[in-house]
Amino acid sequence: MTTLTPQKPATPKPAGGIPAPAPAAATRNDSWHRLIDAVRESGQYPTRSEAESVTRVVLSALGGHIVGDERVDLARALPEEAARVVASQIPVTRSLTAAEFVESVAVRIEGATPATARWDVSSVLSVLPDLVGDALVTRLLAQLPPGYALLFGRAELSLA
Template identity: 75%
Template sequence: MSATTVPSVTTVPPATTAFPPPSPKTVIPAPQHHPRGGDDAWTELVEAVRESGQYTTRSEAERVTRIVLSALGGHVIGDERVDLARALPEEAARVIAGQIPVTRRLTAAEFVESVAARIEGATPATARWDVSSVLSVLPRLIGDDLVTRVLAQLPAGYALLFGRADLSPAS
């Protein structure tokens, strides 16, 4: 066999030492899609937030979910950000991944205040409710190990927003 030349691409036949092709009985798994992908997973997330926050409408829960996840997306970086996006429904992953990383980490109180500034008519108390309503449902979706890794990146005080006891020593 000879090499076949295509404009700027050369195809070379496989070397004789390459692995043999799979036998007809070999099952090749289909490409993995987002583990919690699709509209159904997003709907389930929004419904979990709606129930957690006792919101009267799905649209209100969806609006709060988008705002809180977008705020969180700027604060989670590196492998944790990638793993968080992979663990969430596709729509939530887009919200997280679409954020530019912040240059200064906010304390938990400042984070809540930043969310309050994004929600018309919100107070720090209602924003804290909104943030907790969203973040407290995430451990069920992403797992405790990833929550622990995310919290390790954030300043003290965020654990309570995720529905965990904040056991970090006072500074």
């Protein structure tokens, strides 16, 4: 006879892919794991370790491009580990186009190509709106050159 071990109920996930937080007992460390799990699912990475590595590289690259109140607000909205990655970056002296940003990520990931780096960047940035909110993402995009919206999973409209 087989004995079934009771399973912990699954944490419900909203449509955006980041699981809803557990009741008040959730810590910022739990938030980091939820972020990594969301990136892993978004990018279809085979391991949590790979998703974590990609997340660190992309957030590190992004951290140099966000300044002022938006940088502070982004760090506050992110899990503690992710906030440290963003906040530890020295602001860049020249904004990169979205394509240059992807290329800068490609050189940081061993064996990456521009195509795989775009996948990695989008896998991380597209989960941020569910985590930090659409209003903050809109403010981030206002600081970045045109072309970044697609990396965050948004359509980018231009004036005719």
